[in-house]
Amino acid sequence: MHKKGPMYVIVVGAGKVGYHLAKTLVQEGHEVLLLEKDRKTVEILQDDLGELIVHGDGCEIRTMSEIGMRRANVVVAVTGDDEDNLVICQMAKRKFGVPRTIARVNDPKNEELFKELGIDQTVSSTRIIFNLLEQQIETGQVIPLAALKKGEIEVVEANVTAGSSVAGMKIGQIDLPPNTLIISVIREEHAIIPHSDTKLREGDSVIAMIKAEREKELRTVFQ
């Protein structure tokens, strides 16, 4: 965890996310400052956090100077307002030269805008929960694991269920959609590097790399 040594992390916004993030980072041995503009919230949390929490507006240059923004390794903006998170990160990065900025994005549509405007990383809880729901509900036997090249290529997990038409078939016999690469077959917790003679069994999970637009076809194959 401490490969790079302790960092100075400024967290802006002492809501639930900011509070727990700050506490976790402190436990990991990092220097943390939690900035919150609501005085009441600061007073309530001061008993627990002591000097770690500071009252101030993370968008004000004076405050940013006072809390040592210039020597921060990371600034994390997790307020409930996207416009505030954007301004905090942009100022931190461009005015104070902070090497890494992370913004919470409340409206998932803003993720791309934030990236285009120079924010290093965005976290959208809406998007994360949506992805989890999608994995469980919509996709059935084919579960997206990762998106590469801005979503053009996907790594998916396809499950060989009881009635699946591919159960018992050799990989070479399966009529896969074009541009599909089967990377691995997970069988009873073991990862097999398959070849065309590998026979699929009920209960196998097939990890495949696929063009995003072919996902539906793959789903049909595994039905």
Add this chain to the structure above:
Amino acid sequence: MSQEGHDVTIIDQNPDSFRRLSADFIGKRVLGNGIDEDTLRRADVGTADAFVATTNGDNRNIMSVQMAKVRFNVPKVVARIYDPNRAYAYAELGVETICTTCIGAGLMRDMILGNPFGTVQEYLCAGQTSDTQEGGNA
């Protein structure tokens, strides 16, 4: 600008605000949030020659104009910003800003002292306080 013959669209999230428009305003009224991409799309921001953000929130204005510029390629964008330091910082970062606080304060100062009025540029520079310098050099 509407009276001068320009094609003006107004976005506001409060339907009551449109009542303040004069009866001869013939432009489009779009109900919605100015930092929501879908709202900007409904307002056809992509076809606009200019985009101005004048809400009461500095950060909303900053985000809104950058959205118009980056996502909808509007060639000319201007943000109204109350905080002089933030206005100066964003002007430095290439976002066109008008700090009405500085302009208002400058005008009043000249009125009180009986000076002739200065230029917008003079008033904007007066708003740049030592805080900004600190931020730049600390």
